[in-house]
Amino acid sequence: MRIECPFCGERDHSEFTYLGDAGFRRPDGGGEGLAGRFYEAVYLRDNPAGPHREWWCHSGGCLSWLRVTRDTRTHEILGVELASEVAVP
Amino acid sequence: MRYSLFSLLGQALTGHRGWRPAWRDAAPKPSYEVIVVGGGGHGLSTAHHLAAVHGITDVAVLEKGWIGLGNAGRNTTIIRSNYLLAGNNPFYELSMKLWERLEQEVNYNSMVSQRGVLNLYHSDAQRDAYVRRGNAMRMHGVDAELLDAHQVRSMLPFLDFDNARFPIQGGLLQPRGGTARHDAVVWGYARSASARGVDIVQNCEVTGFLFEGGRIAGVRTSRGDIRARKVALAVAGNTSTVARMAGLKLPIESHVLQAFVSEAIKPLVPCVVTYGAGHFYVSQSDKGGLVFGGNIDGYNSYAQRGNLPTVEDVCESGMALMPAIGRVRLLRSWGGIMDMSMDGSPIIDRTPIEGLYLNGGWCYGGFKATPASGYCFAHLLAREESHEVARAFRLDRFATGHLLDEKGQGPQPNLH
Numbered sequence: 278m279r280i281e282c283p284f285c286g287e288r289d290h291s292e293f294t295y296l297g298d299a300g301f302r303r304p305d306g307g308g309e310g311l312a313g314r315f316y317e318a319v320y321l322r323d324n325p326a327g328p329h330r331e332w333w334c335h336s337g338g339c340l341s342w343l344r345v346t347r348d349t350r351t352h353e354i355l356g357v358e359l360a361s362e363v364a365v366p
Numbered sequence: 367m368r369y370s371l372f373s374l375l376g377q378a379l380t381g382h383r384g385w386r387p388a389w390r391d392a393a394p395k396p397s398y399e400v401i402v403v404g405g406g407g408h409g410l411s412t413a414h415h416l417a418a419v420h421g422i423t424d425v426a427v428l429e430k431g432w433i434g435l436g437n438a439g440r441n442t443t444i445i446r447s448n449y450l451l452a453g454n455n456p457f458y459e460l461s462m463k464l465w466e467r468l469e470q471e472v473n474y475n476s477m478v479s480q481r482g483v484l485n486l487y488h489s490d491a492q493r494d495a496y497v498r499r500g501n502a503m504r505m506h507g508v509d510a511e512l513l514d515a516h517q518v519r520s521m522l523p524f525l526d527f528d529n530a531r532f533p534i535q536g537g538l539l540q541p542r543g544g545t546a547r548h549d550a551v552v553w554g555y556a557r558s559a560s561a562r563g564v565d566i567v568q569n570c571e572v573t574g575f576l577f578e579g580g581r582i583a584g585v586r587t588s589r590g591d592i593r594a595r596k597v598a599l600a601v602a603g604n605t606s607t608v609a610r611m612a613g614l615k616l617p618i619e620s621h622v623l624q625a626f627v628s629e630a631i632k633p634l635v636p637c638v639v640t641y642g643a644g645h646f647y648v649s650q651s652d653k654g655g656l657v658f659g660g661n662i663d664g665y666n667s668y669a670q671r672g673n674l675p676t677v678e679d680v681c682e683s684g685m686a687l688m689p690a691i692g693r694v695r696l697l698r699s700w701g702g703i704m705d706m707s708m709d710g711s712p713i714i715d716r717t718p719i720e721g722l723y724l725n726g727g728w729c730y731g732g733f734k735a736t737p738a739s740g741y742c743f744a745h746l747l748a749r750e751e752s753h754e755v756a757r758a759f760r761l762d763r764f765a766t767g768h769l770l771d772e773k774g775q776g777p778q779p780n781l782h
Contacts, residue, residue, distance in 0.1 A: 278673050291675035295665045295780060297619070313765075319777050320617040320708045320764040324606035326668040349620070349668045 278352045283359055284339045292337035298322050299330040299344050326350055332360065369473050388474075388553055389560030394567045397593035398426045400747055401585055402600055403572050403608065405429025407438040407548070408725055408732065409600035410555035411740025412747070413564045414472065419741070420748035423563035426594075427556075428587060430571035434552030437603055440670075440702035441733040442625050442659045444638050444649065446483040446543035447508050450499045453758030453770045454711060455506045457738055460755050462508075462542060464737030474554030476546050477652065482637035483543030486518065486525075486687075488532040492642055496538040503540070511539045522639060524690050532643035532686065543638060545649050551736055575612045575722070582612075582721030598723040598747055600739075603703035604668075605726035612719055616726075617708040617764045619779040622667040622701045623659065623730045624676055628694045630654030639687070646683035648691075655697060658684060662704060662730060664780040671701040704730045710782030711770035714742050715752065715761040723747055724761060729782055 278290040300323055304314040329349045335341045342360035347353065367373060367386055377384055400416060402409045405427045416422040427433075445465050447458035468476050487493045493512075500510035514536040519527060527534045560566055567589070574586035576593065584593035601608045606618050635650040648658040660680035663672045677699060684691045707713065707727030712735065717724050725743045728735060742756035752759070758770055775781040 289675070290665075290673065297778070297780065298666070316765045317615075321615045322606070322617070322619050323610075323615065324619050324666065326604075326607050326620070329666055331666065347665075349666050352667065352669055352673070 278354070280333060280343070280345060280354055281357050282335050282338060282341065282343065283357065284341060285335065288335070288338060292335060293333045293343075294336040296332035296334065299332045328355055369475075388557040389566055392426070392560075392565035392567050394426060394428070394570060394587070394589055394592050395565065397584070398565070399424040399594065400596045400598060401425070401592060401594040402427045402598045403585065404600040404602075405433035405556075405566060405568065406436050406600065406602070407434070407552050407555065407736040408602065408728075408739045408743070410552060410559055410566075411736050412598060412600055412725070412743045413559040413566075413740075414555045414562075415741045415744035416747060417559055417562035417564055418471070420744060422748055425559075425563075426565040426567055426592065427559070428570045428572055428585070428592070429566070429568050430588075432568055433556055433566060434549055437702040437704070437732060438552045438736075439549055440625060440700055441548055442647065442649070442657050443545045443548045443651075443733060444483065444543070444647065445478070445546055445734040446540055446638070447734075448483065448485065448499065448503055448510065448538070448540045448543065449772060450502050451770055451772055452502075452506075454772060455503065455508065456755040457742070457759070458735065459506060459508050460741065461735050461738030464741060465546060466542075468546075468551070468554070468737060472554040472558040474550060474557055476550045476554050478544070478546045480542050480544040481649075482539055482541045483640070484513070484518070484521070484537045484539045484637050485640045486534050486537040486642045488535060488643045490535075493535055500538050509540055509542050511541065513537045513539055521636065524634070525639075525688050526686065529686065539637075545638065545651075548733060555740070572608060573611070580720065582719060596721050596723065596747055598725065598743060600725045600743065602705040602726045602728045602732055605705050605724070609717075609724070612717070612722055614717060614719070617777075618727050619666055619706045620668055621662045621664070621704050621706045621780060622669060622672045623662045623704050624672040624680070624699055624701045625657070625659040626677075626680065626699045627651070627658075627697050628656040628691075629697050631656070631694060641683055641687040644679075644683035644686060646680060646687055648684065648688075656691065656694060662706070662780060668703055669701065670703055704728070706779035706782060708764055708777040708779060709769040709771040710773050710775065712739070712759050713761050714739065714746060714756045714759040716746070717761065
């Protein structure tokens, strides 16, 4: 599995550190149901068999945070974006 | 047919022409009382215990491929009950007790071999942690012995004791731990369940669920709709995918774990050994191959194959522990898909949907749990209450905060 870093080019995935699913965001503010929203963000995952958006850090390279779209059935990398340039859902 | 020395002798005298298939490859009936989804070790163990303990035989086990073709046939066959937490230990000890009588119970040779499981320690702090774990085990009535370096050396003289960075100071031994023949476990439970009237339906993939009045009424499958009063999921690896068809989102990620076997060599490793300064565990099969594994690859995957950096990492750990392993050629490696739960512990519980029950989240420790997992899941299905040793394996523990985090890693599944 090789990931195309926007700065460094195509590199082996052993240079990267995996954080996980990029499909949720930490709830902010207070209000009704905050505990429930935190529970969903911290623990519940879609875990799809297919394209999966996920956070990787090029920790053995330029230290960029990336949002990688990868097919979990084949490990094929479908797209790489800089985390700083994508709107978090 | 009951297997015994006499049946073997009888067959030997008649040219082995009288052996019958060990279980019926059944066609699905229109309805059952209980449908178990997943014909792996856990699903078949559940069916066996439903029939043998609770007398519920109107049961079907639905398997999308062939039984035992998933993680039941991909693990490193280790059995042990050396857990620290009070929510875990009695469950795994029940499993160990069921392993000890498995062959008599199902009349099938599962090759349970209590050759011992030895966890090595390499520092004073790690020794203290193992003393604590060993004491916790003994307080639960589980066997545990703390060995010093001299005792370990007498058992395993070929280890790298004087490694400059991670010298071996000793180990925590569970003498009753060991290995079992994984395929035979599947076949034994299948044979026992089938003989008691359970239908084992292969090549029958669940594609959806039937609902009536908000509760489960059956499953849609590639071989037609099948109705049931209760549907029990035992599909670890694919739990999220199957549960999604019922509208559930779970605290589980799927990850790939690789395992390895070397060419066969003469008897060398007398027990299961785990390296304490990395993640590496090794035992020797009866055929002579060294069976070993290490960490999961660390990213979400359904691919049933991993990547080379993990192969390298596992082999490096093996070399650090026992340099002689470098002389042995690697024969095969393969991958299995693990249900990595958010706290590293399993789930055996009802779901919010009436009539739908969940057994999953086994991370990479499911094989050793096979007997007790089925025993406790059958108990839940038959009696509508959790078995006392599985009460901590609740689905709602993530919402209530009653986590079972044996490793203390937090909600980061690739680190458990």
